[in-house]
Amino acid sequence: SQELEQSPQSLIVQEGKNLTINCTSSKTLYGLYWYKQKYGEGLIFLMMLQKGGEEKSHEKITAKLDEKKQQSSLHITASQPSHAGIYLCGADIGTSYDKVIFGPGTSLSVIP
Amino acid sequence: DVKVTQSSRYLVKRTGEKVFLECVQDMDHENMFWYRQDPGLGLRLIYFSYDVKMKEKGDIPEGYSVSREKKERFSLILESASTNQTSMYLCASSEGMGNIAGGLLYEQYFGPGTRLTVT
Numbered sequence: 001s002q003e004l005e006q007s008p009q010s011l012i013v014q015e016g017k018n019l020t021i022n023c024t025s026s027k028t029l030y031g032l033y034w035y036k037q038k039y040g041e042g043l044i045f046l047m048m049l050q051k052g053g054e055e056k057s058h059e060k061i062t063a064k065l066d067e068k069k070q071q072s073s074l075h076i077t078a079s080q081p082s083h084a085g086i087y088l089c090g091a092d093i094g095t096s097y098d099k100v101i102f103g104p105g106t107s108l109s110v111i112p
Numbered sequence: 113d114v115k116v117t118q119s120s121r122y123l124v125k126r127t128g129e130k131v132f133l134e135c136v137q138d139m140d141h142e143n144m145f146w147y148r149q150d151p152g153l154g155l156r157l158i159y160f161s162y163d164v165k166m167k168e169k170g171d172i173p174e175g176y177s178v179s180r181e182k183k184e185r186f187s188l189i190l191e192s193a194s195t196n197q198t199s200m201y202l203c204a205s206s207e208g209m210g211n212i213a214g215g216l217l218y219e220q221y222f223g224p225g226t227r228l229t230v231t
Contacts, residue, residue: 031217042116042202043222050217088155092217099170100220102155 003027004091006103013079014111021074021106023089031092032072033100034063038085046074076108084110115139116223118203124229131190133226135203144186145204145220146170146178155202161186193230201226 005024013019023032031050035043047056049065049072056063060077076083086105093101119134137144145160147170157170159178167178175197179187186205190197204220 033219035222040200040225040227042224043204045219045221048217048219090220099157104152104154 003093003101004089004103006087006089006106008106009104010107010109012109012111015080016078019076019079019108021087021108023072023074023091023103025070025091025093027070027093029065029069029072029091030094031100032063032065033090034061034072034074035088035090036085037088037105043088079108079110081110081112084108116203116205116221118201118223118226120226121224122227122229124231125190125193126231127194129190129193129230131193131228131230133188133190133201133203133228135186135188135205135223136184137186137205137221138184139205139207139221140183141205141221142183142208143206143218143220144180145206146176146186146188147202147204148172148199149202149225150199158188193228195230197228198230199228201228 007022033048034046037043047063052067052069054065062075065072086107088105089103090100116137125131143162146158147155149155156172158172158176159170161167161180164183177189202225203223206218206220
C-alpha cells in the first residue's frame with residue numbers, strides 16, 4: 001500500500017462548487033507539499049505546510065495540516081474550470097536524506 | 113521565479129539505444145532530482161544529487177545513471193533503453209538539504225516533463 005494516500009481518487013464537480021481533497025499518512029509529516037499537475041505536464045508547486053494546525057491560502061485554494069501532523073486537506077472554494085487537473089500531495093516523513101514521497105494524486109474535473 | 117527546463121517534451125527511442133535526458137535549473141539550487149511517473153504507481157525517485165559530481169540512488173535506480181558536472185545541469189542516462197522504461201520523466205530542483213530538527217524544509221520545483229516512448 002502507498003505510504004501516502006489521497007482521497008478521493010477522482011472528483012467531478014460543477015463550476016462554483018466547493019471541494020476538499022485529503023492526504024493521509026501513516027507516519028508523522030514533517031513537511032507537506034501540495035502540487036497541481038496539468039495533464040501531461042510537470043508539477044506546479046502550490047504551498048508547503050510544516051506545523052501542526054498550520055493553514056495557508058493561495059487565491060481560492062486553502063490547505064491545512066492537522067494537529068497530529070498525519071493528514072492534510074486541500075479545499076477549493078467556488079471551483080472554476082482552471083482548477084481542473086491532478087492534485088498531488090508530497091511529504092517529508094523524516095528519512096535520512098531529503099526524500100519526498102508523493103501520493104497517487106486526485107484527478108479533478110470542473111464542469112462549466 | 114524558479115525555472116526548470118528539460119531538453120525534450122517528447123522522445124521516441126528504440127530498444128537498446130542510449131538515451132540522454134537533460135535538465136537545467138536557473139536558480140542556483142543545490143539539489144536536483146529525477147523521477148518517473150507511471151499510472152497507478154505515482155512518482156518514483158530514480159536518482160538525486162545534492163552537489164556537483166555527487167549522486168545518490170533513489171528507489172528505482174536500476175537501468176539508469178546520472179551525471180552532474182555543473183551545478184545547474186543534471187542528466188539522466190538510460191544506458192540501453194528498454195520498453196519498460198517508457199514513462200513520463202520529471203526533473204526537479206530544490207534550494208538545499210532540509211533540516212527537519214530545525215524546521216527547515218525546501219520545496220521542489222519541477223520541469224515540464226519528458227514523455228519517453230521506447231519501441
